[in-house]
Amino acid sequence: MDNKDRNISMIRDLVNAHAPSGFEDEVLEVVREQAAGLGDFEEDHIRNLYIARKGNSGKPLMMLDAHADEVGFMVHSVRPNGTIRFTNIGGWNPGTLPSSRVLVRNAEGKYIPGIIAAKPIHFMSQADRDRKPEISDLSIDIGSTSKEETEKVFKIRIGEPIVPDTPFTYDEEHDIMMGKAFDDCVGVAALIETMRRLEGEDLKVDVMGVVSAQEEVGSRGAKVAVSKVNPDISICFEACPSDDTFTEPYAIQAAIKKGPMLRFMDRTVICNPRFQRYALDLAEKLGIPVQASVREGGGNNGAMICVSEKGTPVIVVAIPVRYIHSHNCIATYHDFNAAVELAVAIVKELDEEKVAGF
Numbered sequence: 058m059d060n061k062d063r064n065i066s067m068i069r070d071l072v073n074a075h076a077p078s079g080f081e082d083e084v085l086e087v088v089r090e091q092a093a094g095l096g097d098f099e100e101d102h103i104r105n106l107y108i109a110r111k112g113n114s115g116k117p118l119m120m121l122d123a124h125a126d127e128v129g130f131m132v133h134s135v136r137p138n139g140t141i142r143f144t145n146i147g148g149w150n151p152g153t154l155p156s157s158r159v160l161v162r163n164a165e166g167k168y169i170p171g172i173i174a175a176k177p178i179h180f181m182s183q184a185d186r187d188r189k190p191e192i193s194d195l196s197i198d199i200g201s202t203s204k205e206e207t208e209k210v211f212k213i214r215i216g217e218p219i220v221p222d223t224p225f226t227y228d229e230e231h232d233i234m235m236g237k238a239f240d241d242c243v244g245v246a247a248l249i250e251t252m253r254r255l256e257g258e259d260l261k262v263d264v265m266g267v268v269s270a271q272e273e274v275g276s277r278g279a280k281v282a283v284s285k286v287n288p289d290i291s292i293c294f295e296a297c298p299s300d301d302t303f304t305e306p307y308a309i310q311a312a313i314k315k316g317p318m319l320r321f322m323d324r325t326v327i328c329n330p331r332f333q334r335y336a337l338d339l340a341e342k343l344g345i346p347v348q349a350s351v352r353e354g355g356g357n358n359g360a361m362i363c364v365s366e367k368g369t370p371v372i373v374v375a376i377p378v379r380y381i382h383s384h385n386c387i388a389t390y391h392d393f394n395a396a397v398e399l400a401v402a403i404v405k406e407l408d409e410e411k412v413a414g415f
């Protein structure tokens with residue numbers, strides 16, 4: 058059953074949580090609420106959260122992965138004028154940053170609103186206009202007038218995380234979600250909803266959900282998870298960059314409202330070709346919309362999963378997100394739901410013989 062209202066509210070809670078790489082705790086709190094009853098939880102020190110499905114009994118083990126972390130920033134230092142110099146956690150296009158609102162965590166754990174400063178046009182020289190901003194040149198202004206005020210009154214200290222300040226919205230009429238952190242909160246929500254829809258089903262595989270840490274800085278959590286779980290087969294739920302607003306139609310890799318994107322490869326993983334074909338054929342057979350792609354860039358946790366001790370067959374079921382890794386992303390519930398439908402069908406259909414054949 059498609060429990061849309063509940064899922065939209067789950068996505069809202071995940072997206073609105075603050076969780077740049079290394080600071081995943083808030084997202085994990087939401088996962089613990091949303092996935093309560095779906096299995097036994099275990100958490101490790103890097104902040105991977107494992108959800109072992111009830112009834113696992115030594116059958117081939119399917120690892121469902123989605124990463125908890127979002128791209129964000131960290132306080133680097135405080136300038137004499139009280140503004141904050143910051144550095145990126147994960148990949149950002151610096152051109153999208155000036156004039157964006159952010160939240161900076163302080164020493165008391167409160168999130169202080171700030172603005173990534175942009176010089177008013179009145180003060181811009183020709184050189185300013187021609188220059189592409191570097192993140193190290195940018196500042197966050199919290200309204201302070203001195204370094205002392207920023208540190209003593211606002212209680213900002215170095216090493217604290219910074220996140221975009223973009224509340225989630227959903228336009229029901231047009232099925233448009235807007236917000237930050239869709240990469241990979243929509244994937245985390247898809248993982249949880251997949252496990253919900255599998256509740257009580259008599260499966261021929263065991264299932265371990267892994268909400269992994271630190272994907273955006275090189276899939277570090279997945280590396281830890283793979284050595285612990287040692288899966289026989291795996292699906293990564295991801296958000297992938299949608300290119301449908303700026304690519305020649307013949308070469309579009311991921312458009313919104315056309316279903317999840319399954320990549321044959323990206324720069325870090327060649328998805329198991331037999332498992333990939335199986336998933337695409339199954340989608341076609343069941344009439345689930347899906348898009349196949351060959352990525353020329355990118356990477357994801359599949360990189361760590363495919364080089365496990367078993368060379369685990371992995372595919373990436375990714376929900377297209379326009380303007381990914383920015384303050385303002387667009388995605389659709391249609392694609393989320395199709396991703397879940399496909400994953401549920403795959404898990405229900407798989408058995409030991411099929412897994413062995415990949």
Ligand SMILES: [Zn+2]
Pocket residue numbers: 124240241272295296
């Ligand atoms: Zn991602």
